[in-house]
Amino acid sequence: MKTIIVVGNGMVGYKFCEKFAAREESKHFKLIVFGEEPRAAYDRVHLSEFFENRDAKALEMAPLEWYADNDIELVVNERVTDIHRSKKTITTASEKEFKYDYLVLATGSAPFVPPIQGVEKKGVFVYRTIEDLEAMLAYAEEIKKVKPNGKAAILGGGLLGLEAGKAVMDMGLEPHVVEFAPKLMPRQLDSRSSNVLQLTLESIGIAIHTGKATNSIMGNGAITGMDFGEDDKLDVDMLVISAGIRPRDELGKTCNLEMGVRGGIVVNDKMQTSDPTIFAIGEVALYNQMIYGLVAPGYEMAEVAVNQILEQNEVVMKPEIDMSTKLKLIGVDVASFGIPYMPAEKGLSIIYENKTKGIYKRINVSHDGKTLLGGIMVGDAEDYSILHQMYLNNMPLPDNAEELIVGSRGEGGSAFGSAMDLPDTAVICSCEAVTKGQVCCSVLEDGNETMKDVAKATKATTGCGGCKPMVADLIKESLKTLGKTVKERLCEHFDYSRQELFDLAKLKGITDYDTLLDEVGTGHGCEVCKPAVAAIFASLYNETANRQETIQDSNDRYLANIQRNGTYSVVPRVAGGEITPKQLMAIGRIAQKYDLYTKITGGQRIDMFGAKLHELPPIWEELIAEGFETGQAYGKSLRTVKSCVGSTWCRYGMDESVSFAIEIEHRYKGIRSPHKFKGGVSGCIRECAEARGKDFGFIAVEGGWNVYVGGNGGATPKHALLLAEKVDKETAIKYVDRFIMFYIKTAQPLQRTAPWLEKLEGGITYLQNVVINDSLGIVDELDAEMQALVDSYVCEWKEAVETPEIRERYTHFVNSEETDNNIEFVSLREQKMPKEWA
Amino acid sequence: MSLSVLNTYASVAASDVKVWFKAAPISKFPKNGGACIKYKDKQIAVFNFTREGTWYACQNLCPHKMEMVLSRGMIGEENMEAKVACPLHKNTFSLKTGENLNGTLDPIATYPVKIESDFVYVGFSE
Numbered sequence: 001m002k003t004i005i006v007v008g009n010g011m012v013g014y015k016f017c018e019k020f021a022a023r024e025e026s027k028h029f030k031l032i033v034f035g036e037e038p039r040a041a042y043d044r045v046h047l048s049e050f051f052e053n054r055d056a057k058a059l060e061m062a063p064l065e066w067y068a069d070n071d072i073e074l075v076v077n078e079r080v081t082d083i084h085r086s087k088k089t090i091t092t093a094s095e096k097e098f099k100y101d102y103l104v105l106a107t108g109s110a111p112f113v114p115p116i117q118g119v120e121k122k123g124v125f126v127y128r129t130i131e132d133l134e135a136m137l138a139y140a141e142e143i144k145k146v147k148p149n150g151k152a153a154i155l156g157g158g159l160l161g162l163e164a165g166k167a168v169m170d171m172g173l174e175p176h177v178v179e180f181a182p183k184l185m186p187r188q189l190d191s192r193s194s195n196v197l198q199l200t201l202e203s204i205g206i207a208i209h210t211g212k213a214t215n216s217i218m219g220n221g222a223i224t225g226m227d228f229g230e231d232d233k234l235d236v237d238m239l240v241i242s243a244g245i246r247p248r249d250e251l252g253k254t255c256n257l258e259m260g261v262r263g264g265i266v267v268n269d270k271m272q273t274s275d276p277t278i279f280a281i282g283e284v285a286l287y288n289q290m291i292y293g294l295v296a297p298g299y300e301m302a303e304v305a306v307n308q309i310l311e312q313n314e315v316v317m318k319p320e321i322d323m324s325t326k327l328k329l330i331g332v333d334v335a336s337f338g339i340p341y342m343p344a345e346k347g348l349s350i351i352y353e354n355k356t357k358g359i360y361k362r363i364n365v366s367h368d369g370k371t372l373l374g375g376i377m378v379g380d381a382e383d384y385s386i387l388h389q390m391y392l393n394n395m396p397l398p399d400n401a402e403e404l405i406v407g408s409r410g411e412g413g414s415a416f417g418s419a420m421d422l423p424d425t426a427v428i429c430s431c432e433a434v435t436k437g438q439v440c441c442s443v444l445e446d447g448n449e450t451m452k453d454v455a456k457a458t459k460a461t462t463g464c465g466g467c468k469p470m471v472a473d474l475i476k477e478s479l480k481t482l483g484k485t486v487k488e489r490l491c492e493h494f495d496y497s498r499q500e501l502f503d504l505a506k507l508k509g510i511t512d513y514d515t516l517l518d519e520v521g522t523g524h525g526c527e528v529c530k531p532a533v534a535a536i537f538a539s540l541y542n543e544t545a546n547r548q549e550t551i552q553d554s555n556d557r558y559l560a561n562i563q564r565n566g567t568y569s570v571v572p573r574v575a576g577g578e579i580t581p582k583q584l585m586a587i588g589r590i591a592q593k594y595d596l597y598t599k600i601t602g603g604q605r606i607d608m609f610g611a612k613l614h615e616l617p618p619i620w621e622e623l624i625a626e627g628f629e630t631g632q633a634y635g636k637s638l639r640t641v642k643s644c645v646g647s648t649w650c651r652y653g654m655d656e657s658v659s660f661a662i663e664i665e666h667r668y669k670g671i672r673s674p675h676k677f678k679g680g681v682s683g684c685i686r687e688c689a690e691a692r693g694k695d696f697g698f699i700a701v702e703g704g705w706n707v708y709v710g711g712n713g714g715a716t717p718k719h720a721l722l723l724a725e726k727v728d729k730e731t732a733i734k735y736v737d738r739f740i741m742f743y744i745k746t747a748q749p750l751q752r753t754a755p756w757l758e759k760l761e762g763g764i765t766y767l768q769n770v771v772i773n774d775s776l777g778i779v780d781e782l783d784a785e786m787q788a789l790v791d792s793y794v795c796e797w798k799e800a801v802e803t804p805e806i807r808e809r810y811t812h813f814v815n816s817e818e819t820d821n822n823i824e825f826v827s828l829r830e831q832k833m834p835k836e837w838a
Numbered sequence: 839m840s841l842s843v844l845n846t847y848a849s850v851a852a853s854d855v856k857v858w859f860k861a862a863p864i865s866k867f868p869k870n871g872g873a874c875i876k877y878k879d880k881q882i883a884v885f886n887f888t889r890e891g892t893w894y895a896c897q898n899l900c901p902h903k904m905e906m907v908l909s910r911g912m913i914g915e916e917n918m919e920a921k922v923a924c925p926l927h928k929n930t931f932s933l934k935t936g937e938n939l940n941g942t943l944d945p946i947a948t949y950p951v952k953i954e955s956d957f958v959y960v961g962f963s964e
């Protein structure tokens with residue numbers, strides 16, 4: 001039996017193991033893997049997600065058992081220190097020696113730290129491993145303790161630097177990106193697109209400093225700032241260096257393998273180093289005089305090395321490697337492919353720029369107008385996948401190439417048909433090298449019908465995930481050719497879309513979950529269909545969450561938002577944000593009595609956190625006695641209607657925005673919907689209530705109210721669109737009534753109004769036709785349904801505290817009076833917060 | 839809270855039951871839902887899966903963020919395998935084997951349940 005030793009258990013080293021283990025012949029080999037990091041290979045590409053969930057396991061490429069199950073011996077926390085080529089052995093840091101027949105070097109790279117004076121200071125970090133992130137997080141916490149508005153700089157405005165910029169921002173520090181070149185992402189972007197990107201990043205709070213050479217890092221022991229010379233300085237409390245990578249080629253040097261002038265272990269197209277029994281793959285390998293700092297080429301190299309070792313010698317590396325990239329995570333689309341920019345004598349460029357929207361698109365076309373050479377997209381990269389495919393597959397261009405970026409109707413839409421027009425050989429998922437043919441075949445011949453099944457069968461979408469929309473299209477189109485309509489299916493228990501279920505429940509007059517499941521579903525239900533059906537019943541019959549409590553989402557079941565430590569928050573309604581001093585004192589008194597953490601929310605009301613389950617009913621009893629009612633902060637229902645002070649006090653106010661906000665909040669309170677919805681009312685176009693960031697909004701103008709719908713804050717912010725102009729209050733309410741009702745009846749579960757409106761064929765014009773011109777002939781029905789909901793409101797907390805059987809649900813143990821002793825609090829600025837789990 | 843708490847929960851097979859703990863009358867448990875009981879230092883989630891006509895018990899502690907919350911989770915079924923979804927982040931666990939169905943979290947401990955004269959009993963090995 002021959003032995004293969006893999007040095008390095010990073011993304012590419014792991015991929016080698018995965019591809020090797022999948023081969024029948026692998027059983028004739030023994031595979032030993034050494035990794036220097038304390039844990040098995042993880043997904044470095046998605047490293048920044050660690051900031052969100054602090055969950056290292058979620059990043060794992062494969063669990064430890066996987067290695068054992070595939071007879072792979074994995075030794076983590078063990079660095080390989082030497083290679084003895086004559087004996088064909090390696091030694092490790094703990095002085096153990098192992099013999100190999102083939103050696104695969106997958107040692108990756110390390111961040112390049114430029115020799116700036118002071119880089120060794122405390123608070124200077126690199127961004128490569130989970131340990132780096134943990135150290136950064138811990139340091140950021142320290143800073144925040146002493147300085148509420150600490151600053152962090154990132155040295156390097158490339159792909160990774162921008163990602164790091166977003167990460168430090170998410171950590172709560174003020175981010176500053178410092179770039180040596182005069183523009184951001186100098187390798188991928190031209191100056192104009194770089195400018196657009198810079199403006200967008202600045203608008204989301206990332207400060208950008210280009211054209212800056214850092215002379216030294218200031219501070220006594222720990223960093224306090226950066227010095228750019230000539231009295232130009234930037235005060236910062238932390239620095240993340242992201243100035244490029246250097247291959248970890250030490251092993252190659254010490255055993256005299258052929259090296260590149262500027263580092264990297266030289267390999268041929270078989271991934272062999274100058275010693276034919278030693279292979280190098282991933283970021284340590286110098287192929288075509290280049291280091292490829294992306295996973296996709298690394299994975300291809302792994303594939304080649306596996307084949308070469310298994311004597312499938314015809315599988316070699318392509319001479320040209322695609323370096324197209326789409327940036328993720330930073331909250332703005334950025335992509336570049338092929339030759340992103342070039343002088344005019346090499347080709348022609350078509351450029352679309354919309355500064356108000358922060359969009360820049362450029363494509364470069366050959367002089368004869370036949371081939372796409374490359375391009376850039378900033379602000380809107382929706383068409384990246386398809387353009388990238390056209391480029392990779394040398395597909396013919398339409399006669400009007402500009403339609404590729406401006407669309408046939410202008411306004412940035414796109415001109416091409418579907419992903420089905422691509423050749424079968426087109427690589428759709430570049431991380432896993434899956435072609436369009438493979439995806440379609442997995443649907444057409446192997447009977448896979450869902451994204452999940454196709455991903456399992458082909459591995460497409462399991463890398464960076466960028467190809468998901470395209471794979472979804474291919475699955476849909478392939479199913480169509482099989483004559484199968486692609487049904488939107490709620491889950492395995494209901495073969496219907498939400499809209500169909502809504503109609504079915506209404507038609508059959510079904511009022512409880514079990515009956516609906518028995519009549520039109522199968523099995524026993526799950527966490528997807530139960531809350532969706534609960535919402536349907538609520539919209540149809542305005543029933544509270546109390547009646548069928550076990551089909552409600554976590555928060556609705558106990559009429560409160562569950563917090564990280566299993567306690568709950570309490571949010572009474574404060575319609576329009578208007579509150580009397582007496583009510584304020586009542587909240588203060590009750591919060592103090594139950595020792596709750598209080599905070600003013602972003603929705604103009606007060607949230608009290610840290611109530612234990614059994615404390616909820618007495619707290620609410622007291623609040624209700626003071627005249628409060630539930631704010632339904634937990635429900636997929638109306639949250640708040642934000643108001644500005646309006647004409648009652650404000651010198652610019654055109655109308656009474658507070659009165660209107662209170663009226664409309666009381667009108668829609670308690671109404672459950674596919675997702676939560678929010679409103680806003682501003683007294684003039686200065687828009688202090690941010691009404692256009694809400695699901696519905698009214699803005700007072702000369703001569704009436706402007707009505708806006710479909711706005712959203714959150715992850716994908718969107719401004720609401722104008723539904724009607726200068727209408728009186730009654731008309732404004734009527735239109736919004738219909739809009740909400742139409743949304744409730746037709747949206748998918750957990751779809752906010754903004755994405756719903758975006759998907760609605762015909763968009764805002766169609767919506768205007770439905771709710772204003774009654775093009776579907778349904779407005780009477782919508783009006784009646786809305787009025788029924790408005791008329792049947794009850795405060796579900798009042799119902800709960802007054803009904804002994806419901807009250808009884810609020811005990812931690814059903815067999816003991818004791819309460820949960822697992823909950824611990826620590827103090828925080830004279831209040832309290834959950835103790836972190838140690 | 840520390841890892842040691844997690845380690846005090848270990849699955850008990852029906853054949854290993856030494857103590858049948860009389861927990862509470864069945865009326866204390868919602869239909870198709872759960873409630874939490876205390877046995878010695880342990881918090882155990884007990885589920886009345888009415889649609890299936892089965893009862894299940896498991897640790898109340900979710901191995902994801904180590905919170906005592908699983909009894910407040912929603913139950914359901916995936917390919918006829920009964921499961922519970924944690925109320926905090928919706929990770930799902932088999933109520934039969936304790937296995938994490940949507941990821942690679944550690945499995946949860948499960949315990950046998952029996953019903954006698956309208957009382958719920960949970961089986962422990964100590």
Ligand code: SRM
Pocket residue numbers: 561562563569571599600601602603604605606607633639640642676678693694711712713714715716752
């Ligand atoms: C408390 C509060 C933050 C604060 O301290 O200010 C808050 C807290 C939560 N938000 Fe929020 N959001 C709060 C205002 C907002 C706002 C601002 C606003 O309403 O003007 C937004 C952006 C506006 C919007 O929704 O369009 C907002 C966008 C979100 C989103 C993203 C929604 C989206 O469409 O992308 C989520 C996630 C979700 O709902 O799926 C979310 C979810 C949550 C949840 C429910 C997360 C959860 O499930 O635990 C938090 C529950 C807190 C609790 O226990 O009460 N929260 N959240 C605010 C409560 C307002 C209130 O009085 O009810």
Ligand SMILES: Cc1cc2nc3c(=O)[nH]c(=O)nc-3n(C[C@H](O)[C@H](O)[C@H](O)COP(=O)(O)OP(=O)(O)OC[C@H]3O[C@@H](n4cnc5c(N)ncnc54)[C@H](O)[C@@H]3O)c2cc1C
Pocket residue numbers: 007008009010011012013014034035036037044045046047048078079080081106107108109127128129160163248251281282283284292293294295296298328464
């Ligand atoms: C934050 C971040 C975001 C990224 N985003 C993207 C992206 O969006 N798209 C993209 O394509 N790429 C991205 N990358 C790059 C991508 O992660 C790398 O291309 C990929 O990880 C390279 O894999 P590798 O196996 O060659 O190296 P690595 O993943 O670095 O693995 C090498 C491993 O070998 C170990 N090792 C080194 N020397 C020894 C030794 N002597 N003995 C034992 N073990 C050793 C190292 O500790 C390391 O664990 C990103 C990288 C980072 C850090």
Ligand code: SF4
Pocket residue numbers: none
């Ligand atoms: S309150 Fe909203 S923004 Fe803040 S952490 Fe919770 S969900 Fe995220």
Ligand code: FES
Pocket residue numbers: 900901902903904905924925926927928929
């Ligand atoms: S704590 Fe249970 S899923 Fe996160």
